[in-house]
Amino acid sequence: MTSFFYGIENLFVNYLFWPLDQLRYMHSWWGSNWFNCILFIIGAGAFIYWVMQLQKFDEKGQVWDVETQTYQ
Secondary structure, eight states, rough: HHHHHHHHHHIIIIIIIIHHHHHHHSSOOHHTTHHHHHHHHHHHHHHHHHHHHHHHHHHTTOOOOOGGOOOO
């Protein structure tokens, strides 16, 4: 059973987190933080899209209330 968890550790540490280790040892601040900038841009875009959808539903007068939902 322990070999299963060591296998998961090997997968994450040696393969999936390898790009982040490469970013950590860069000597350029902008080079190492490009990943964070991209995630921020994606999050800001998702937030703007969400607010636009809320405004669209508000203009139509649609109300999403837990009490109006029927759970069958």
